[in-house]
Amino acid sequence: MAHLNLEQKFETLTPALLFKWLAWILAFATGVVGMVFAFYFTEFNGKFSSQNADWGTFGDFIGGTLNPILSFLGLIALLLTIVLQSKELESTRKELERSALAQEKSESALSEQSKTQIKQQFEGTFFSLLDQHNKALEKISISTGKWTNGRSDVDLVREAVFERPASDLAGAKDALEKKNGLCGHYFRVLYQTLKFISTNVPDGHIGINFNESTIKSAQFAKNEKMYSNILRSFLSYDVTQLLAINCYCTSTQDTYWNFKLLIERYAFLEHMPFTIDSKSNQLLLNTEQFYDQAAFGQSQFKKNPGAA
Structure with missing residues (x-):
């Protein structure tokens, strides 16, 4: 020893x-x-x-x-x-x-567990809303019956807005409002889903302070853009073009104003072509003057309006 x-x-x-x-x-x-x-x-x-x-x-x-x-x-x-x-x-x-x-x-560990639970709760509600969104989108995108010659609600609204073109965005918005019974429900579901993402995403900076200032200036949470991009990916060119007209408004007191700000925050017009039937459409081109450039993100169509 x-x-x-x-x-x-x-x-x-x-x-x-x-x-x-x-x-x-x-x-x-x-x-x-x-x-x-x-x-x-x-x-x-x-x-x-x-x-x-x-x-x-x-x-x-x-x-x-x-x-x-x-x-x-x-x-x-x-x-x-x-x-x-x-x-x-x-x-x-x-x-x-x-x-x-x-x-x-x-x-x-408890903090991580709490964050995981919050994320799971958010994603559970988000994917439920996404399912409702997709059902509403499918409903307006399929043929409505023989009385419409096989056209969908989207086709009927686009005909009213673009085939009988108004002189400006305000006129186009009026034409779309007259067809509100066809697509209005879908746009309301889309707005509520975007609002849910902005106010409830884990580690988000908007929360209950949902107003013009926070929508414009709040930093993005870690996965906030990912969720909005998932939602955006389901929109067709036709629906995205109608969305650009739908959110036109001139007053901050307008009920569509926050919807417009969310479109800009999440670059929802990034994949919107400015053409209809391969021809540039003046109404769609005018949206560049109405929306903040953030709404178009890295749009390839904005760089080349004739692309489709």
Whole structure:
């Protein structure tokens, strides 16, 4: 077995070992006291004196002999106790550090769990709304029956807006409003889905402060654009062109104003061609002057209006 130095022995000190050492110190001290008394009585015939001077000499002898020895042994016992207390305090400190670290990990895990739950709740509602959106989109995109010659609601609204062109966007919006019964429900579902994304996306910056200022200036949350892009991907060229007309408004008090701002925030016109039947359409070209350029994102059609 390797020989341990004094420092290593102190490192291995335990309450049981301390008690053992203190017992040895006490036994040694008792033995020393006994030896001193035995030596004195043996040397001086073991008789008790009646003289004060003899008792004074006896006290000086006992005190002078035992005090240094007992003080030294007491100091050793005190040092051993201090060492053990220091070790226990160090152990307590380390245990508190481990507890604090475990608490931090637990809080971090709970925080991540909470974020995961919030994300799951958001995505559950988002995909439910997306399903409703797609059903509404499908309804207006399929043939409505023999009385319409196989045309869909989208076809009928586009005919009213683009085949009988108005002189400006306001006139086109009026024409679309007259067909509100055909596509109005779809655009309301689209607006509510976009609003839900902006106000409920995890780590979002709009929340309950849904107004013009926050819609324009709030930073995007981590996956906010991803969700809006998923929604945007379901819109056809025809529907996107109608959307550009649908959100035309001139007043911040208009009920469509926030819808317009959401279109700009999420670049919903990025994939909108400015042509109909391969010909540039002036109404669609005019939307460039109405919408902020953010609405068109990185549009290839904006760079080349004749592309389709």
